[in-house]
Amino acid sequence: MGRNIRNHNNRPFEELIDEAASVSVDGWDFSWLDGRATEERPSWGYARSMAGRMAKATAALDIQTGGGEVLAAVPQLPPLAVATEGWPPNVARATGLLHPRGVAVVADEDKPPLPFADGAFDLVVSRHPVTTWWSEIARVLSPGGTYFSQQVGPASVFELVEYFLGPQPPEVRGGRDPGKARKEAESAGLEVVDLRLEKLRTEFLDIGAVVYFLRKVIWMVPGFTVEEYRDRLKALDEQIRTEGPFVAHTTRFLIEARKPLRPGRTS
Template identity: 80%
Template sequence: MSERPPPPPDPAPEEPPAFASAASRDRFEALVAEADAVSVDGWDFSWLDGRATEQRPSWEYARAMADRLGRARAALDLQTGGGEVLASAPKLPPVTVATEAWPPNVARATALLHPLGAAVVADEDEPPLPFADAAFDLVVSRHPVTTWWEEIARVLTPGGTYFSQQVGPASVFELVEYFLGPQPAEIRRARHPDDARAAATAAGLDVVNLRFEELRTEFYDIGAVVYFLRKVIWMVPGFTVEQYRPRLAALHRRIEEEGPFLAHTTRFLIEARKPG
């Protein structure tokens, strides 16, 4: 997809830095091995508890989404991941459908959402959506990879609403650029909320709410970095521990000597309504 950083060139050989001590080297190897082996299925980041923190947007997306779901008749959750966010709502509409493209997440979402009365549809995240016109009065999506605005407008009923929290421009790019180097201006600007507003408007939707926030993200150990990059695969495309071992070792020493690695997450909330 166009907003992802381009694949990195083959890195030049470099020697890993000397560790501060044998104990530091052993900690590095243990942390990296653990994070490289753990499952990254689903969209649950609880493995990072105590190892990384991410400041949350002030609008409390899950709570606001649940409020809208409680008043909807038919709802669609696009790119549901493992279904964790949708499942957190205390009440689902009589008709609730979720889509997901990645097979392990399809299975995970099905197991989680079917007992709650929600159907899960395997969908490749390419238009058209496999639903009839005006099928849903609410469409939601948390952190979609792509947003097909014309398809969203098509499946919404007149008066229906699209409600989404999305990743904004240059999110966690301190980490991206640590591994890939400085990114071009057009890559840093991708996923800008102004572009989302323009695309929604072009699809015939009225944007009734658009908010943007920049938030602190801190990584407390190198294992957290490895896990994050394995799970959020578009940050450093093709990331593997072996390919980036020297950079990981240098970052491990930096964290041990200077404290947590600080990055900044960007998020925006968009709510758009179909006239009628």
């Protein structure tokens, strides 16, 4: 989400929501929100750090690649690079971006088993996976290999979620906990070598940005449609015009885990 701020609140409510409801939300490119929403970025710089690891890898797998935008931007890919994706529109988009770079894109249902042999990759990466199948990641990693992932943290953007859905129970707010990720990684036989969590300010500057975001990130308000939430959208539009941007907080965590060279050993 960009910072080249443009004021869209001089446009009518209906025009803003109609525009946001009709624009394509394929892929994982949020550039449509430039000037309409802002989001602080995690300090670790996932794309840059992932690219550095790619340059040193021999065989790499990007799980749930989305539209392939992040992987396509890596300057130096390993000799063997593969990406998986489960949503058909994203499979097509990722294929168009990644095939010219020599990356094989595999249509996968995003559930076990991964369609690869044991120990096939020395690097597995994933940016914002919906689910992390730790046992499968451990299986396809070669001894000494690394899993490197940026994930959505607990109660991310829940100010917006709860505006539409009301207060959420603790088990929902506390989901995607990095501590739980550590335990699951270790239970799968991996050693967690880095784990960091950050809370980041996010601002929605007009109601069109809210509609686009909820259409794209479909698990935030499941089944979201403009028609169903029109009254809440209208009230939020008036709030933004009167009080300024709607402020929420994104949470992200970085996790890096290594497969031991031999069972029971980490080096």
